[in-house]
Amino acid sequence: MSAPVLPGYRHFYSGKVRDLYAPEDGSHRLLLVASDRISAYDYILSSTIPDKGRILTAMSLWWFEQVADVLPNHVVSTTVPSAVSGRAVLVERLEMVPVECIARGYLAGSGLVEYRKAGAICGIGLPPGLENGSRLDEAIFTPTTKAAIGEHDENMDFPEVERLLGADLAATLRRLTLEVYTRGESIARDRGIILADTKVEFGLRDDGTVVLADEVLTPDSSRFWPLDSWHPGQSQPSFDKQFVRDWLASPAADWDRSAGTPPPELPDEIVERTRQRYVDAYERLTGNKF
Known part of the structure; x- marks a missing residue:
């Protein structure tokens, strides 16, 4: 799952799950995009979990509010390119x-x-x-x-x-x-x-x-x-x-x-049951429907 091309942003890094972009206007900000990739045992799996990036982003935003009195967070804005809407935030460069x-x-x-x-x-x-x-x-x-x-x-x-x-x-x-x-x-x-x-x-x-x-x-x-x-x-x-x-x-x-070979592709059933676990966690914790 390659990082999407986003007009006005330059992709410069991909982690296990997130992709980072720099605004081309030179502002001291980053666009943080959560993908549907999933990692395990230090491998990025070939399978993806549908909606995972959106769930992670929504859950993090909810938790940032719950701990806002403990310390500040890096979120500047949730206004992002439509191609990554719901799975991205504009953040401080730290x-x-x-x-x-x-x-x-x-x-x-x-x-x-x-x-x-x-x-x-x-x-x-x-x-x-x-x-x-x-x-x-x-x-x-x-x-x-x-x-x-x-x-x-x-x-x-x-x-x-x-x-x-x-x-x-x-x-x-x-x-x-x-x-x-x-x-x-x-x-x-x-x-x-x-x-x-x-x-x-x-x-x-x-x-x-x-x-x-x-x-x-x-x-x-x-x-x-x-x-x-x-x-x-x-x-x-x-x-x-x-x-x-x-x-x-x-x-x-x-x-x-121990063989050093990449993990196998996840069966459709495991993908769907994993997605449901992420959805259940979000809904039970936040009280919101996904």
């Missing part, structure tokens, strides 16, 4: 922080793997006996490196973040990440959804102001579980792309991650 800021309130994914090996995540010791899906006593900040497409993010401990960014900025990012997560977790829980963990992106204005950027609290950047079926000790049903990861890891996919 200096992006080179750290993936992650908050975890539950044990899952790579955090579970590290806990089982070391009894800790990113140098933070956790009590013994926790299981897949266990709720932590309090949310923790578990940053990672920001790897290039196709490469793996690596966990960092907090002193590494301090060395990279300085003690003051590192402390600010930890505080803001946990505040965004805590606000999101509370709102989601009231709507019958567990926000297990989330990745937050930050940028810096020229004056040093920390700004919430990219996306926030979406099924691409977070784990969402239905509250009424949460049972620690097993994999949890999800409203996020974990469903795709699970299928790729199943015998039905007939794919060996």
